[in-house]
Structures are given as C-alpha cells and as structure tokens.
Amino acid sequence: NAGVTQTPKFQVLKTGQSMTLQCAQDMNHNSMYWYRQDPGMGLRLIYYSASEGTTDKGEVPNGYNVSRLNKREFSLRLESAAPSQTSVYFCASSEGDRIEAFFGQGTRLTVV
Amino acid sequence: GNSVTQMEGPVTLSEEAFLTINCTYTATGYPSLFWYVQYPGEGLQLLLKATKADDKGSNKGFEATYRKETTSFHLEKGSVQVSDSAVYFCALKDVQGGSEKLVFGKGTKLTVNP
Numbered sequence: 001n002a003g004v005t006q007t008p009k010f011q012v013l014k015t016g017q018s019m020t021l022q023c024a025q026d027m028n029h030n031s032m033y034w035y036r037q038d039p040g041m042g043l044r045l046i047y048y049s050a051s052e053g054t055t056d057k058g059e060v061p062n063g064y065n066v067s068r069l070n071k072r073e074f075s076l077r078l079e080s081a082a083p084s085q086t087s088v089y090f091c092a093s094s095e096g097d098r099i100e101a102f103f104g105q106g107t108r109l110t111v112v
Numbered sequence: 113g114n115s116v117t118q119m120e121g122p123v124t125l126s127e128e129a130f131l132t133i134n135c136t137y138t139a140t141g142y143p144s145l146f147w148y149v150q151y152p153g154e155g156l157q158l159l160l161k162a163t164k165a166d167d168k169g170s171n172k173g174f175e176a177t178y179r180k181e182t183t184s185f186h187l188e189k190g191s192v193q194v195s196d197s198a199v200y201f202c203a204l205k206d207v208q209g210g211s212e213k214l215v216f217g218k219g220t221k222l223t224v225n226p
Binding site: 031 | 146157161163205214219
C-alpha cells in the first residue's frame with residue numbers, strides 16, 4: 001500500500017545543473033500535482049495534470065517542466081537549477097472533487 | 113479564482129488549552145474543504161474533511177464545520193496535547209472545466225507546551 005512515492009528524498013545541486021524529481025502513485029488517480037513548500041509561503045502549485053497526457057501550469061511554473069509519462073507517473077524537471085529553487089517539493093494525487101489528495105513524503109532540494 | 117485564507121501563526125498553547133485556527137475561502141463553485149496536518153519532517157496527511165454545507169468533519173478530537181454563509185471552515189480542538197504540535201493547512205478542492213483544483217492556505221504552525 002505505497003500510495004505516492006517520490007524520489008529522491010534529498011538532493012543537493014550546483015547552480016545550473018539539471019535534475020528530474022520522480023513521482024509515482026498506485027491508486028489509479030487521474031489528477032496529479034507538484035507543489036513547492038517554502039517557509040511562510042505555504043504550498044504553492046507548480047504544475048498539475050488532470051489526466052494522462054495533459055499538464056497545466058500552476059501558480060509558480062517558471063523554471064520547471066513536467067511530464068505525465070503515464071497514469072502512474074508525473075515527473076518534475078529543473079533544466080538549470082537556481083538557488084531560488086531551494087525548497088521542499090511535494091507530489092500529490094487525487095480523484096474526484098470530494099476525495100482528498102494524497103501526498104508523497106517530499107524531496108528536500110538545495111541549490112548552491 | 114479560488115483562494116484560502118487562514119490564520120497567521122505561529123500559535124503557542126499550553127497542554128489542555130482550547131484551539132481555534134480560522135480558515136475562510138473564496139470559490140466560484142461548491143468546493144470540498146479539507147484540513148491537512150504536517151508533522152516535522154513529514155509530508156501532508158489528511159486530518160478531516162467536509163464535502164457540503166453544514167457538514168462537520170472530525171478526527172482525533174479535531175472538528176471543523178463547513179459554513180457556506182460565512183465561507184468558513186475553522187478548525188477546533190477542545191484540549192490540545194503536545195503531540196498535536198505540527199503545521200496545519202486548510203485547503204479547498206473544486207472542479208473547474210473538468211479538472212480538479214486543489215488550493216491551500218499558507219499554513220499555521222502550532223506548538224503545544226507541556
């Protein structure tokens with residue numbers, strides 16, 4: 001009963017490096033989300049995917065790209081990391097307007 | 113657009129004190145409302161939810177009532193414990209144009225002292 005699995009849990013990047021955060025869910029949910037969490041800012045939506053093959057920008061999409069590879073997987077890519085992208089990143093999935101979203105354990109990313 | 117406004121923290125209480133964390137929302141439709149809790153170093157987990165007006169969600173001694181007339185979903189607990197120390201997020205979920213939108217408040221950090 002894994003739920004939402006994110007990898008890696010921790011990552012340190014140098015400015016300008018690229019990386020992909022992976023997310024997979026085993027609940028057959030259509031909707032998936034990527035959020036970033038910063039002190040005093042709460043959770044801010046980066047991108048979301050309402051279904052396989054569709055993605056839409058959220059509140060803070062600049063500097064990120066996403067891929068909804070299939071129904072299970074939704075990856076977040078940083079093409080050229082910047083210190084401003086130092087944050088904790090959460091992936092979530094949900095299904096239906098009355099059902100709660102389920103979250104992964106987060107990826108703590110530091111860009112130096 | 114949809115938005116959630118919740119009480120700014122941090123909130124510090126003594127054990128067995130009464131807790132209220134205010135949450136109000138703006139939505140174009142009829143959203144479902146949620147409270148999530150985040151313990152240190154962990155992801156978010158659902159605390160309680162309400163899916164229509166006048167519903168009361170409850171879990172672990174926490175309660176919140178969906179008030180459509182005041183667009184509010186305030187979180188309450190009669191007697192907090194040290195183990196309740198965490199960050200609490202109010203959230204709403206609405207369906208717009210066939211896709212679900214999940215919007216969070218900024219979070220309220222609660223510290224309960226023995």
